[in-house]
Amino acid sequence: MKNTLKNKDISQTPFRRDVLKIFNSHKNAIPLSVIEQELSSYNRVTLYRTIKSFIEKNIIHEIVISGEESKYALSKENKDTPYQQHIHFKCRSCNILFCSELDKAITISLEKHKIERLDIQAFGICNKCNIS
Amino acid sequence: MKNTLKNKDISQTPFRRDVLKIFNSHKNAIPLSVIEQELSSYNRVTLYRTIKSFIEKNIIHEIVISGEESKYALSKENKDTPYQQHIHFKCRSCNILFCSELDKAITISLEKHKIERLDIQAFGICNKCNIS
DNA sequence: CAGTATTTGCAACGATGTTACATGTAAAAT
DNA sequence: ATTTTACATGTAACATCGTTGCAAATACTG
Structure with missing residues (x-):
């Protein structure tokens, strides 16, 4: 089942759909730079805000490793399923x-x-x- | 035993000693902002370079947690003792x-x-x- | 003590991320 | 379907963070 913006308490906009599409097309965690490459055009500020709200809504999560660019990956768990290690x-x-x-x-x-x-x-x- | 700059293949300077002293006076991991507060005066660039070389020489290590300021703590292990989880x-x-x-x-x-x-x-x- | 290598301070720069505000768009209400 | 309202977006400006080049100062070596 594809991840969608529905039932996530977040309004659907073309830009958010595009970003989510990119996450859905990657099995693995990706950094901002990859998202930027794959968007035909984007606004830096909007992208930052999109990432931030996706994290708040638990659509994605951030993975930081010392000395590396932060990466982001779709979250499997949501409010309905309990936290899994x-x-x-x-x-x-x-x-x-x-x-x-x-x-x-x-x-x-x-x-x-x-x-x-x-x-x-x-x-x-x-x-x-x-x-x- | 206090952590020192000796036998670490790094030259001893007053500034580095001051920074190391701060690490030695804290049991826990500290962010840059705490180091800055405790130094009577400092140069931003020099502090960045000091932290970087301390990490390279394995005197300290960086701990990053998503959404938080990086923190630094003295490393117990060195080249002589094997890596401990x-x-x-x-x-x-x-x-x-x-x-x-x-x-x-x-x-x-x-x-x-x-x-x-x-x-x-x-x-x-x-x-x-x-x-x- | 002299010579060399490294470190420091400064200024400038680039990258990253945020904010204020005006405009545009999605969702809700009528 | 149209209006209303709340939220999202784009722009510009700004703040923060971290790096680089270079000259001067300091630590290490012989």
């Missing part, structure tokens, strides 16, 4: 960055601190790069 | 951010992808905030 995997060979759900949830305990949520980033070599 | 904990009440080592290493498998390193960020309520 998911991991971001980054391949150091092809630089691809994608999200994946964890089969078994990870539990970490940290002394007397109460952990409510975990963000996990994994770095390594992806399937494809491992073969070739 | 460590976790960043952020308290959503007092906003403190600190690093902690994991007693037992976490293993995650992701289909056919080869994971070499994990970064884990935990969010919740810290010990102190939990009590009060």
Whole structure:
């Protein structure tokens, strides 16, 4: 099922549809620069605002890695489905960055601190790069 | 044992000593703005370059969390000690951010992808905030 | 102490992201 | 379907962040 702007409490505009279309056409997380390349024309300010409202509406989420350009990926979870632990995997060979759900949830305990949520980033070599 | 600039392949200057002193006086990760406040005077460019070289020499590391100012913390590991999994904990009440080592290493498998390193960020309520 | 390599401060620049405001457009109301 | 209203967009200006080139100062080497 395609991600749409409907039922997201956000008004539908041509620009937002174009941006969402780009996210739907990418399996993996993409940086702003890719979105800019794929838009025939755009306004910098509007794009920033679109990204910001998509994040607020939980349509996408931001993935930041130290020293790298932020990337964005469609969020699978929404208000109806509970939070699922998911991991971001980054391949150091092809630089691809994608999200994946964890089969078994990870539990970490940290002394007397109460952990409510975990963000996990994994770095390594992806399937494809491992073969070739 | 205090962290020093010796044996780090980096020349010692008053400014670097001042910055390092600030890191040594904080148990937790701090943003640039805190360093700036605690330096009686400083040059913006020099501070950026100092932070960058401290990161390169693995004296400190950067912790980035989506939507927040980057923070920096002293690195415990250096070239002599092997990489240890460590976790960043952020308290959503007092906003403190600190690093902690994991007693037992976490293993995650992701289909056919080869994971070499994990970064884990935990969010919740810290010990102190939990009590009060 | 002299020579060399590195660091610093300054000025200028470029990239990134935000704000105010006028205009345009989508959604809601009639 | 038309009006009304709320929200989204484009523009310009601005603020912040981080970098670069260069000259002067300082730390390290012999």
